[in-house]
Amino acid sequence: MPRRLAWLSGAGGFALSPQVLANGWNMPVGVTDLSREIHSLHMTIFWICVVIGVVVFGVMFYSLFRYRRSRQPQAANFHEHTTVEVIWTTLPLLILVAMAVPATATLKNMYDTGDAELDVMVTGQQWRWRYDYLGEEVAFTSSLSTPRAQVRGEEARGETYLLDVDNPLVLPVGRKVRFLFTSDDVIHSWWVPELAVKQDTVPGFVNENWVRINEPGIYRGQCAELCGIDHGFMPIVVQAMAPDEFDAWLAERRDEAAQEALGVDRDWGHEELMTRGEEVYAAICASCHQPEGQGAPPTFPALAGNPRLQEDLGWQLDTVINGVSGTAMPAFRNTLNPVELAAVITYTRNAWGNATGDVVQPARVAERLAR
Amino acid sequence: MWQVIKSVLAAFFGVQKERQRRRDFEQGRPGHFILVGLVAAAVLVLLVVLLARLAAS
CATH class of the missing domain: 1.10.287.90 (Helix Hairpins)
Incomplete structure (x- = not known):
């Protein structure tokens, strides 16, 4: 036995x-x-x-x-x-x-989140992440970049299917990084298994966590709290690099942000706004309003051929900047900068048969934002 | 009194001798057990709080 x-x-x-x-x-x-x-x-x-x-x-x-x-016919009887x-x-x-x-x-x-050398604010949004390097003047959104054709099954799925983003979160190796987590809309959860971080992002609250990464590399994760229709389409990519490389990267991003701020005051051409707007639209708007602007009524209205959008620029500015309460349309005043807002508004007013011919200048958006 | 405390501690632990149990039910007064039980519960809470303080310091 x-x-x-x-x-x-x-x-x-x-x-x-x-x-x-x-x-x-x-x-x-x-x-x-x-x-x-x-x-x-x-x-x-x-x-x-x-x-x-x-x-x-x-x-x-x-x-x-x-x-x-069969072996013990008499049961023992004790208490x-x-x-x-x-x-x-x-x-x-x-x-x-x-x-x-x-x-x-x-x-x-x-x-123990004390003694951190870098603070990164992580904001969950339907359905992307926003990373804010606090005190560094660097902030960006990180959206899914897996081609839509792979999602629709028209192309073979890549190895990192639904785990690719346009702007990964870049972090230095060997430095203590403190995360501050919050959300703009519903509860999300920022989960990267290799970093042993899984933290809910709750609107109105700030949660904390920290990492000190030992090895450079790419670490992937996903939203771990059911947050709506595109819950599975807001992955996380962390790129960990050597401290000096990271410093160079941060300086470069800071310069880009400064350049962008200068760009608000100059006059933009139709073509460059359309090119930029197409990028912003694909990264930010297309998940709801669809790649061809056809929308998914009734929740996500169509932009292509939308009469109000084409007639009323003021209304569109207000809608994009401040959102529409009670609907799925969020406010983008803190997510996108004036150049991006102007570009995407120009794009939507001139793409897919919308032929207003309007060119919305970043300065006009900035003036509207300041109101 | 000592018997009451012993029985209450045994109850907190979850194991009691049959002999003791019988004696408690024959001789004991419910009020005593309730009172000592409340005090013991307060002591337990205090102990856990102190332990948590110690662990967090």
Whole structure:
């Protein structure tokens, strides 16, 4: 009998061996000290559970077999055994305390967001992420960039299907980065398994978390809180790079932002606004109003051939800048800059057969924003 | 009194000897158990709070 038990536990041990667990069935070890800590805590508690399970079910099945009726026709008749009861009460208590001690230490570490060298505000929006490098004058949105043709099944799916974005979140390796999470509309959840971060973004609240990434690389994640029709279409891509590379990247983005700010005052040509507007439309608007502006009525109105849009520029400006309360249309005054707003408004007024011929200058939008 | 405290602690732990239980039900007064039970509950809460403070410091 003991030999048979040994064989059974051996087979169980193989099925749960590290090789099997590492093969996509388990949580990843990750690329931060904290993620390693969480992983080893997870494995410790997992093995404690395995041992308890084997012992409890072993005793149960052994008793079923050993004391079956054909071998033990006279049932033992006894009631209460204080010593045994004390043991089976104390043992779980000790096991729970033994698990709580390292778990509490890890939790304390997770919540310690002090001494961060970089603050990044992460804002969830239906259905994209916005990253704000606080105090660095750098902010951008990060939208799905997997081609729509792959989604519709007209093209073969790539390896990173639905896990590609236009602007990844760039972070330095080896520096403590503090995240501040919030949302503009509904509850989302920013989840990157390799960084061991999964934090809800709640409108009106700020949640915190932090990472110190050890290895450069690309780490992907997804929204982990059902947030609407395109919940599966707002992935997260984190690009971790060496600190000096990161500093160069940040400086470049800062310059671009400054250039963009200068661009508000100059006169833009029709062509350059249309080109820019097409990019903005594809990244921001197309998920609801559809790539060809046909919309998805009644929730998402069509823009192509929309009479009010073509007649009433003031109304369109107000709609895009301030949103429409009570509908799915969000306010874009903080998401897009004046150049992007002017470009996308110009684009929608001149694309897909909308032939107003209007050129909306960034300066006009800026004036409207200042009101 | 000591018997009452012992029985309340046994109840918190979840295991009691049959002999003790019988004696409590024959000789004990409900009011005593309730009072000692409330005090013990307050002590438990205090202990947990202190433990949490200790862990968080």
